[in-house]
Amino acid sequence: METTREKLINATFDEVFSHGYQGASLSDILAKAGVHKGSMYHFFANKKELALASIEETILQKNAEKYRYVETYTSGFLEEFYTRLRDTSVRDFKRGCPIANIVQEMSNIDEDFNTLMKSIYGAFRANIKAILDKAIEVKEMQPCDTTKLALFITSTIEGAILAAKASGNAQDYVDVIEELIVHIERKR
Amino acid sequence: METTREKLINATFDEVFSHGYQGASLSDILAKAGVHKGSMYHFFANKKELALASIEETILQKNAEKYRYVETYTSGFLEEFYTRLRDTSVRDFKRGCPIANIVQEMSNIDEDFNTLMKSIYGAFRANIKAILDKAIEVKEMQPCDTTKLALFITSTIEGAILAAKASGNAQDYVDVIEELIVHIERKR
DNA sequence: GCACCACTTGACTAATTGGTCAATTTTGGT
DNA sequence: ACCAAAATTGACCAATTAGTCAAGTGGTGC
Structure with a gap:
């Protein structure tokens, strides 16, 4: 089962990939992840930390598999x-x-x-x-x-x-x- | 002398080049151009039309010179x-x-x-x-x-x-x- | 001197933004 | 069963966003 943190990481990656970091709306990410705002701020300090974690974890994992x-x-x-x-x-x-x-x-x-x-x-x-x-x-x-x-x-x-x-x-x-x-x- | 429209085109290109379209703030563009908001809306229908005109005119002109x-x-x-x-x-x-x-x-x-x-x-x-x-x-x-x-x-x-x-x-x-x-x- | 019109001014709005937080529920350890 | 910690809820906030608009300015032709 997908943890709340994983839901956030995945929804954020998809939203940032689609609209860019600046164009990614936090509310849209939360809606897509099905997670409430306060819950997200429990795991991440702010939008930027969320995005950085999402990008790093997702891409590094994909790359490790690929090569x-x-x-x-x-x-x-x-x-x-x-x-x-x-x-x-x-x-x-x-x-x-x-x-x-x-x-x-x-x-x-x-x-x-x-x-x-x-x-x-x-x-x-x-x-x-x-x-x-x-x-x-x-x-x-x-x-x-x-x-x-x-x-x-x-x-x-x-x-x-x-x-x-x-x-x-x-x-x-x-x-x-x-x-x-x-x-x-x-x-x- | 630079016309109001030219000021807007130039300031917009620089701002969009630096921060992207979505990251470019209309207020910042106006401040940089030294043009008031209503004045901008006299020449362009909205932010998008301003950006499209700015990108098209600036890049096509640069390219024509270059080649x-x-x-x-x-x-x-x-x-x-x-x-x-x-x-x-x-x-x-x-x-x-x-x-x-x-x-x-x-x-x-x-x-x-x-x-x-x-x-x-x-x-x-x-x-x-x-x-x-x-x-x-x-x-x-x-x-x-x-x-x-x-x-x-x-x-x-x-x-x-x-x-x-x-x-x-x-x-x-x-x-x-x-x-x-x-x-x-x-x-x- | 007056009428017309392109242009300018800047206060205003509605919506959205990221972020805060106190109250509450859920979970796991003893 | 009980407690503390972890996680969740959602109302709220200040700031910023793009966009509107009525009032004003200044120049040009007549």
Whole structure:
């Protein structure tokens, strides 16, 4: 069963993902969660702490799941990575990427959001770098500066999601990803 | 001299660029512009119309200036493009890219914003495509699908700006751009 | 000198915002 | 059964929000 705190974390993430932090209404979050105001203030000091906790816990958990496979594999790192990149079913092109949304909205406005998003985006880059390092380790790829390549890949992925959101056309994401894979394949 | 309308357009763009549309306070915009409320409502029907006009006029004008050179050149299209891409002085990595910011915040929330941003992002892609087509025309580049390449380039640029905003490190932008240029150079 | 009109002023409203808090109910330990 | 702590309820508050509007100003054409 979902605890009150979990209800709040989930409703907040969805509401912030849909309307942004500033656009997210506390009353709407409470209505969606089915939790009363005072109850929420029992668990969180204010709207900001609620949002920060919601973003951190939700995204870190999703990411841990998403990249766990790297630990369990012994080969085929790039192929598996491409497969997951190509999988559009896990994407929400209407709302975009939750990380990018919050970075864009809040990084220059609030220091606490800035700090959190820095660490989340950093973790994203680290996850991609770990895949590349594994690929090099098992000779699926030539040695190269994986920090920079991971930066390039994450940037292009975020750009691809943005392009699809802007045009309303998921194919734009696919097209960018295919070109990105061509680029990575040149490092074989 | 700046007209009242221009004052409003400029103050609004700056305020929306800094705090987002939803985070932009009408009172703050009016204070910054030095214009009274009723005066603003004489020119614009509401906050949304003000913001839409401000975004459209400001970005379209900036873009027209930025890519005018393509018309006047007869060669060196790619080199000039790279020089401009590498120029970090025109970038505001704290606030990011005004286009991306608004797309992220508003495209899935409001149909009018969605329509406007679709056309602005489309114009951005068309401008890059025009450069590539010119480059191919004068044999600086092998013929290729310039629509897709332009999509890839714009995506990567937006991702690069986002990465620099997230990390607070302008070097991230530079690193992504250099890798992007390597990719484009392979099409020579 | 007067009539017209674009523009300006700023007080006002209704709705919503995030936040407070005292009273109450529920829970778990002994 | 009893008690204390944890959790819940919902009325209330001050501040801010976008938006309205009647009254006024100043310039232009006649």
